[in-house]
Amino acid sequence: MSRGDLIRKKINYLKNSFLSVVYPVCYNCLDCNVEIDNTGLCLKCLEKIEFCTSVNKIIDINVYSVAYYGYSIKKLILDFKYKSNFDSGNYLGKLLLNKLQDIDVNFDYITYVPCSNRKLKDRGFNQCEVLGKYLYKNTGISCIELLKKADKIKEQKFLTAKERKENIKNAFLLIKRDKLEGKKILLIDDVITTGATLEACVKELKKIKDIKLTILVVAKNLN
Numbered sequence: 001m002s003r004g005d006l007i008r009k010k011i012n013y014l015k016n017s018f019l020s021v022v023y024p025v026c027y028n029c030l031d032c033n034v035e036i037d038n039t040g041l042c043l044k045c046l047e048k049i050e051f052c053t054s055v056n057k058i059i060d061i062n063v064y065s066v067a068y069y070g071y072s073i074k075k076l077i078l079d080f081k082y083k084s085n086f087d088s089g090n091y092l093g094k095l096l097l098n099k100l101q102d103i104d105v106n107f108d109y110i111t112y113v114p115c116s117n118r119k120l121k122d123r124g125f126n127q128c129e130v131l132g133k134y135l136y137k138n139t140g141i142s143c144i145e146l147l148k149k150a151d152k153i154k155e156q157k158f159l160t161a162k163e164r165k166e167n168i169k170n171a172f173l174l175i176k177r178d179k180l181e182g183k184k185i186l187l188i189d190d191v192i193t194t195g196a197t198l199e200a201c202v203k204e205l206k207k208i209k210d211i212k213l214t215i216l217v218v219a220k221n222l223n
Contacts, residue, residue, distance in 0.1 A: 005164070014193065031072040031076070032045055039090075049072050049073055050068045051138070059199060065218060067218070068220060073218050079192060081190070095218065100139070104216050106184065109186070110141050110145070111144055111147070113188070120126040128188050128190055131190065146185075147175065149171065149172055150172075174204045183208075189217045190218045192220045198217075
C-alpha cells in the first residue's frame, strides 16, 4: 500500500469516526420499532420475554428452550419465518447461543429439523438451518444435514395434538449415519408445541448407533 493510500485510509477513518459522534448510528427495536442504540430489542420489549429455566423431555432426550412462545419472541420468529427478516433471525441466533453456553456439553455436530422441498421453495430458506449455521459460525461446531422431510405432509399448525402425531410419524428420513456412531449431536428447532415433530426426528436419528442427542429450541408453547 502506497503512502498516499495510507493517508486516504486514515482520513476516511477519522471522517467516519467524526460522523459517528455527530450523527450516531441508530437502530429500531425489532418488536415495537422504537429507536434504540444497538441491534435487537428495547428494554421494554426485552422485559416482556418469559425465559425458560426448566428442562423438558422428548422420549429420553433433554429439550432446552430459550423462552415461551409469546410477546416479542413470537413476533421475532414470525418475522423471520414469514417475512424473511434476517435481523430477527440473527437476534434469535444470539439467544440460542447464550442458551447453548449454559448447556454443559461439548457437541460434535449441530443438525436441524428439516422442511419439505415445497416449503423450502416457497420460503427460500429453512429457518432452523439458518439458526444452526449461526451457531456454527459462532462456535465452530459443524452444522450438518441429517434428515429429509417428505413433501406430502399437512401443515402441523392446523391439526390437533393427536392428528399432529399421526401426520408427522413417518415424515422424516435419515440421510447420513457414516462416522456418527456415539457422537454428541445438538438438534435445533424454532418452536415446540406438542413435541410431535421433534419426537419423529428423534426416532429417526436414534437409528444412528449410540448417538447422544440434545435438543435446543427458541421457544416452547405457553400451554
